[in-house]
Amino acid sequence: MTPQAAATSANGMPEQTKVVLNGNELAAHAASQINFHVMGYFPITPSTAVPEELDAMKAAGVHDVHMIPGDGEHGAAGICFGATTTGARVFNATSANGLLYALEQLPVQSGSRFPMLLNLINRAVSGPLNIRGDHSDLVYTLTTGWLTFMAKDPQMVYDMDIIALKVAEHPEVRLPAIVSYDGFVTSHQKRRAYIFSDRQVVQDFIGENKPGYISVDPDNPVTIGPYMNDDLINNRRQQAMAMVNAKAVIKQVFEEYAKISGRKYDFLHTYRMEDAEVAVFFLNSSFDTACEAVDIMRDRGHKVGAVNLAVLRPFPKEELQAVLKNVKILCVGDRQDTYGTGGGSMSLEIKAALKDDPENKTRVYSRIYGLGGLEIYLEEVVEIIEEAIEYGKSGIKVPYEYVGAFEGDETYKPERVEKPLTAADQTPGIVSVEVDEGTGKLKVSGANARKLTQMPKRLAPGHGACPGCGIIPSLNNFMRGIEGPVVVLFHTGCGMIIGSGYPFSAHRVTYVHNLFQNGAATMSGIVDAYKERIRRGELPDRPITFIHVTGDGGNDIGMGPSIGAALRGHNMIQLEYDNEGYMNTGNQLSFSTPLGHATSTSHVGKAQAGKSSHNKDTAQIMAACHIPYVFTGCEAQHVDLTKKAAKAQYYAREYGFVYGKIFSFCPLNWKCREQDARQIMQAAIDTCFFPLYEIEKGVTTITYDPEKKNKRIPLIEWLKLMGKTRHFTKDSYAELLARHEAEVERRWQRLKAMHESPVL
């Protein structure tokens, strides 16, 4: 919880507490104090800490915001839209491609006029993938009709979240609002800030939400979201008017907020602009660095200043015209590019605003900087201002250029570190598979651990996985059952991030990444286009095994495309490593997290007992697609896993889509010792929590039956081994344990029945 050192109360204003928190933590504190009815969210770096902190506070009983994890950002945005139609106060936080995945929903929210608050933690839009901050995500929202406030530092995140919601709910406005702040710089830098000591102050300030229409009043049925033809333009005009109205409302709310907080905001941040002839514009956190650079240049006798926006929508055109009136030259730092217009969005919008002032003679040019979170140092901003001063005398020489991009050394020709694995290398002939004439099922021979050390690993050493990571041995034990060349496609996730940090790749075979709702679809395209190019005689017909690797998270947000690929029956294997959470983004719950297990979005505390629902049975979902082969596997029974790989390869080649779920160890987030992997994984199997089985052309076979081996142990024997489940050992969680046990038992009995009957 928040360390509290000093509370301040001055001039009769409400008491505030001094804290040292980052932007995400302050967003969570604002949300907690507002006490939203609902947060619909899906974790994405660098916004994840917002729901994490909020969930931690919820478990501690600080607030009662109902937290709903979406199946992806699109789903999360839908949850938010639905919740707002009831008149509830609703909150969401996202970044980058998460925003883009939800983008379709943003005009629905604004066009239907249901206010809510979205924290957009700025991050570079992929691909190639980058998790750090720039404004390429933000600019996608500019035409969605949302109010947009900018928070340049953590204090402003807290303040703007409160201000934005009040503006959004104002009867003259009724629009959703974004509060946008820089990924990592603002989201993760811990700074001194002040928050109201009593949340009632915040709630009183915002006041009551008075929704016009709600979806849950049986006495007053309404139709929300009709289809509109010629009338749509009128709806849009109302929306445009609301944005105009917001201007006056924002001004008023800024003044009211200053009265209770002592912090006065305006549409713009300006620094030493009174007599400035040369100015730089930087949005969000870089503005502070620019202020320092302005001081340096002022000391050298130059009349320079800096400008930033606190409000991006409605766009403060008049305010910009006024502050830039006497400025001769303005360099706009654009932390995104529009590609092909000669500037980023901010330079284009500012140019347009100034064009409307017939008196204005400011010349404006664009510098693209800081993409993908590339640091901008003070010295670089000083150089930018020096150039602007020079342009003031000479005129603009280069109106559009990238700052900080590096040329590289053209004489450098990177040599291949390793000779590529050949088809022969990958075909040592150790594991073989044949059809058993009697049963019609497959028989595998040769899976011997000693011999299999000869199969070259498709993944090179030197990758960035955590010590003890289960993903690598899971993949290794599977891959050594796959004879011949392979092409892999990884969804976003731990497995992806550890093996492809530019300019390094741990993949010895061809590897493709796509964002993690879409891996199965992408692999479908590769598989079928490869066949088509062979059919047209453009490529030689060589037997490649196509393997799509996903985490359990990828198969939450990507379940739809996975089912789509399964139903189309492409000749590919989908391999899911299931470590029961979104580990790459910091251990948020996935639908595969079991009941009661603690994650960073399902904390255990006095008001909450871990995840509230049971784990998803993905293998059975995929079995219901009636694909030729489904299996489960685990490195603790690695020979079993390798044999299943050989079968998977056969079925994928001869019949079509294969799905396998591998239970995968994560010591970091399961909170256990790395060297206890074997014991913990085997315990999960022996408790029947994770049964090992396969479904060949619809017929289920349990491949390792702990009961028949007389090895079955109670569920608690597994749960007690991990920090994330150790609370189950306490008497106070007995009922939770009983529910967990009952579900494990129900699924096991069902599986046994399927094993016993070929028609089930």
Place this chain on the structure above:
Amino acid sequence: MAQQTEILKQKNEYGYYEIRMESVGGQGANLAGKILADAGILHMGLNGVNFASYGSEKKGTPVKSFIKFSEPDRDIRVNSPVVEPHLLVVFHTNLAGKVAVMQGVKPGAAVIVNTPKKCDEVRDLLQVPGGVTLYCVDAMKISVEEKVRINTTIMGTICRAVDFLTKDAVHASIKDIFGHKYPHLLEPNLNAFERGHEEVDILEVPDDGKYPVQPFTPFRPKLGWKNAPIGGVIPNPGNTALNDMSMSRSGFYPVWHEDLCINCGECDSVCPDQAMIFVTRKDDKGEDKRFMTGVNLQYCKGCMRCVDVCPKQALTAERETE
């Protein structure tokens, strides 16, 4: 605001006292940064900022943690990483070969190194310029003995090296962190802190011109926009094999005993680091068989899963002091 006496004796031209910690994910540099920032801001009235240079949530890769302090009424406007630290903290000497740790360290700065070695040796190892005060502390040993992470031990040494930072302030902020959530960890952490404060080898490095100051230069790879393949493609399969992952280990490494090994391959089936070396050679009967020949310590991250599964104790976990 009333005029206050200045707390910070050392600061740069923008008014900041700056700390850079060079560490490896999982060793707690990030938490150390938070605790120290809390101590300075909440318990000593300074202004400050604390942040880290990290990306995805992983253990075992290099991370940096930064702290900037300023006088209470001075805004901290430069939010980029610390390039010329007043205090540099090196959590692991193995970092020295991989990260330009000494960059920007100037005379008058302090350098803390977690190492069992003494200052005289470390001075040459890290090429510490003259005029710097060097502090060497065997934080790994203390932490293993106190059963805590190394960060609280190192915080003790930091408190010793930073003149304005009081023990009381750091104690208070350690209590804020551990006291609520992990009360059973409070006492061992405070013990480690105290030992980190006391069990230190200190050297005022003579101004002998032996090693020059290494100026800060942003890392610029050889591949840039003129020569990198378009689309971000990496046409170099498996080139992570160039990487040295040894710094990911936290005090232990697996030692292979050939005489006990039966070459069963169980270790290879669990090793996440592809570190088990097997070769084909003739056995006694002249047949080609696979044989274990050792552990590649360039790649081993020290998880000890091989030690756990070995049926013959042919792999054992040993303390790594270098």
